Amino acid sequence: MSLVIDLRCLQDPAYRERGIGNHARNLIRHAPPGWVGVYDPALPALPEAVAAQAGRLSPHGYVPGATLFLNPSPFTPNQEFCARLLTDARVRKAVCVYDFIPFDEPGRYLRTAGARLDYYAALAWLRQYDLYFPISVPTEARLRELFGAVESVVTGVGLPPFLQALSPAVPRHVLMVGGDDPRKNPELLLRAMASRLRLSEVELVITGGYDEATAARLRAIRPVALPGRVSDATLAQLYAGALVVVTPSRAEGFSMPVVEACRVGVPSLASDIPAHRALLPTRFLFGPDDVEGLAALLEETLRAREAAIAAQAGLAAPFAEDAVAATLFAALPAPVPPTSRRPRIALLSPLPPTRSGVADHSAALLAALRKLAQVDAFCGPYSRLAVQDGAYDAVLCVLGNAPLHDEIYQLCLRYGAACLCHDARLLGLATTNGLAPAAVLASEELGRVVSEDEIAAWAADERQREASFLGRLARAARPLIFHAPQPVRLCQERFDVQAQALPFPMMRSHAPVTPEEREAARAGLGIGPAEQLIVSFGFLVPAKAIGAALAAFAELKRERPAARLVFVGEVAMDLAALRDEAASLGVTLGTGFVTPADYRAWAAAADAGLQLRIGQAGGVSAALQDGIGAGLNMVASRDLAETINAPDYVLRVADMPDPAEIAGALARALAAPGPDEVMRAAYCAAHDMQAYAVRLLEMIL
Structure with missing residues (x-):
């Protein structure tokens, strides 16, 4: 039995003393060990003595593995907070019932529209339970008048x-x-x-x-x-x-x-x-x-x-606290027997035509997951109904480090879900609503006051960043999954949360580039026979170290005047200070959005690839993997290459960009023969999306 108990009535000053609060405290004192307590972070803190009795606490109703849910206070406001547990057919639901006084005297207790809505909504949720524990015979009689022949056991209330x-x-x-x-x-x-x-x-x-x-x-x-x-x-x-x-x-x-x-x-x-x-x-x-x-x-x-x-x-003898609790816990229903069926998954993520690397990854993941499970995809606007629906065996929220993901992030925090986080830090997401909320998150994480000016400085140069902005997500996600080991270690050290690592897969399948395809691609893109084309894929953002790449290319150009550098992708930063230098070197700063066919063409036409990343450890790059899959000799930041287990034909350079080192590595990449086909194919097979989907499904179910 995996028992979950709703503790929110003990956070609410209107409920936690005497009456309901006394009954709830008595029950948890005698609950079987190891139970999970659900609380609401938006309410006053749980009493320490209550929190200490739980095996663990959950800030929402998304509790993987739950088989039994006990609610000691079904008319506490916002019963939809535990909607996932109440709509999950695999979870047996039991509830304490005190009275129906507001229903019987609405003129006194339900005078406002808000009060009526709260009460009647709670009354509707009350029908979701399998077993009722009325506290008296009269309450049981009224329960059956309203709900019919329900299964019930009268418990009484334990003396404090x-x-x-x-x-x-x-x-x-x-x-x-x-x-x-x-x-x-x-x-x-x-x-x-x-x-x-x-x-x-x-x-x-x-x-x-x-x-x-x-x-x-x-x-x-x-x-x-x-x-x-x-x-x-x-x-x-x-x-x-x-x-x-x-x-x-x-x-x-x-x-x-x-x-x-x-x-x-x-x-x-x-x-x-x-x-x-x-x-x-x-x-x-x-x-x-x-x-x-x-x-x-x-x-x-x-x-x-x-x-x-x-x-x-x-x-008073029948109402000894241990006797009342024993009556209740002895009557709890047996768990629902497991069934053999394809799992049902809700996937919340941006998807194409949204122009986002996360969207492209999720589209490929969705195709792979649908071979293993029944998957419903939600790509915005996002509804809490998807997250709260217990008909899904798991809910998977996919997040990246951009405002695009804020709705999903907020739903995950409030209602819980499994979370696949593409980034080792969420500074961009944290600043969606300005610097002030991000400063609050950073202060919570670091245990000191962080100013808005510091947040602005970190956004300008992530090498200065001290906070990961992962704390609230780490506490909410069940589980939290990264593509790198670094954020997993950080979550353990800073937040005492055991996140999981799942190596990044290849989003696209890659066939070897044939000489004929290469010739056609170069002709179509206007690449001269003598030109040596270097490509860098993805959105142009400050973290891509564009300035360092230009300086390195200027040095390379002195020795290899036929070299050409093209940044293939959309511009997402201010490039005004770099345009003159780029123009003098013949560098293309952004092609705009490219179709999958054009993306493949640029990779086929290239002689080498360059993928830089500044910031802190744990970043991943689908663009680097695309270069690997296309059989390009690549130059990449060391952490980026190591995080995706890049093969040897990816030349590593320092994470702190050194133009001279980058220029030398590019020269070697251009001079070297193409990578061995066996090595290229082996990497693609080891990072196959279908195998990734199998492992991901095992983690979230």
């Missing part, structure tokens, strides 16, 4: 630990454990105690968060101590000093004060409603509007207090 050892005190006051909800009905108790002389002389304490106007109205009926919301320790003292505990509520699913009083040996009186009839003998009940009946019952109980205590002595 603070009751186990009360300090002795002299009983002196009547106690009501109330709240600011009008259904708690404190006015009845006040009027009853004001109606009899003896009762009017007894101290009365009513806890709960009453505003000033309500407190004044209550005190106008008779004197009363209103200490507000109290801690467990204070409540224990109030119980210890109570003559009797009165619970005059008009509606409850269960009533903790009723059984808490019985547990600590204080007489318990309660209104005659279904929840209380399930807990107390009839002689200790009074009508919710019966002032005289309550007054008489109070006087009688105070006269025969010891007899009342004796009559109620065993009533």
Whole structure:
């Protein structure tokens, strides 16, 4: 059993204390070890004691391997947060049910459109569960009136630990454990105690968060101590000093004060409603509007207090916390038996005609994955419904380091997914909405304040960059997959997250370039017979070290005047400062977008290739692999070549560009014979996209 428990009710101040919070805390104290706790990073932090009990925590409902989901609070706002678990047929769903009071009294509790939408949406999600744990027989009866013959087990609510050892005190006051909800009905108790002389002389304490106007109205009926919301320790003292505990509520699913009083040996009186009839003998009940009946019952109980205590002595026994938890966990449904079928995958990624290397890679990946699984591709605008749909065995978000990927990134952070990250850093993506959000991410990662000026400096020269901007993604992705080992190590060291590495595949299949194809390509592109063509593929961006490439080419040109350099691709940077130099050298700074056929033609026509990359370790290059596949002698930055396991006919140069070194390497590449066909074919086979898809599918399922 792989158990997941929704802990968000313990983040919400409206739920985490008393009632629902008490029940949830009791259950997790007794949960089988190793369970996964779901929390929402957008809510207040989980109490440390709660977080420490989970085997691990998940910031969303994407929990691979889950077989059982337990929700202790189905009406906590935003139930769609766990939609993936609730719509996954492989996950059995169990839920605690407290009451349907808002449904039965919409005029009081569902006055606004927002409140109605939240409640009825939660009510609809409630139908997704397989097993229901109502906290009382009346709640079970109402559940079946609304939902039909559902499978259910009544659990009761466990008594909180603070009751186990009360300090002795002299009983002196009547106690009501109330709240600011009008259904708690404190006015009845006040009027009853004001109606009899003896009762009017007894101290009365009513806890709960009453505003000033309500407190004044209550005190106008008779004197009363209103200490507000109290801690467990204070409540224990109030119980210890109570003559009797009165619970005059008009509606409850269960009533903790009723059984808490019985547990600590204080007489318990309660209104005659279904929840209380399930807990107390009839002689200790009074009508919710019966002032005289309550007054008489109070006087009688105070006269025969010891007899009342004796009559109620065993009533709290079924609600020992371990007994309640044992009832629930013993009844949890068995996991769904595994089935044999093709897995269903949701793939979120840009795809052609979007002009992006990631889009091209994902198109090739999609074709390979569809041989192995049923894959639905979502290429924008992106909907959270794809990420939340439990009908998919896995959701794969594909990310690159550009604003193009921001929608996918945000969905992955909020709702979780497997993530294939093409970059070892996400500075470009992090600055999608300006420098300030990126500065926040960098500050979180580095543990110091990072200014917007620093972010701007890093964007101008990534060699200065200190942050990877991977932290939030590392915590959200299940799993996070890179194409290089460097970001995997970084995630472990900085974020304590075990990411995975999957070597980069070849996006295109490459047949050997024949002499005839080469001759036709050169003629078509206007390359003279004596020219020695050097190509560099991909978007022109600052990280491609264009300036260093021009300086190297100028040095090469002195020895090889027939050399020609063409940057094949679209311009994505300001080249104003480089255009004059490029023109003087006859260098083409960008051809614009090229079709796959033209891309192949440039590779076939070339005599050598050049792929530089400045920045930090862990980058990959499909363009470098295309040159390898075309059988070109290549010159490449060392880290780039090593990350993709480039063969020996790729000449490595320093990651910090040295024009003289680059010029020398280009000269050797131009002078050397073409690479051995066996070596070229072996590299292509080892980096086959279909084999990559098989390994990727194993990682995400």
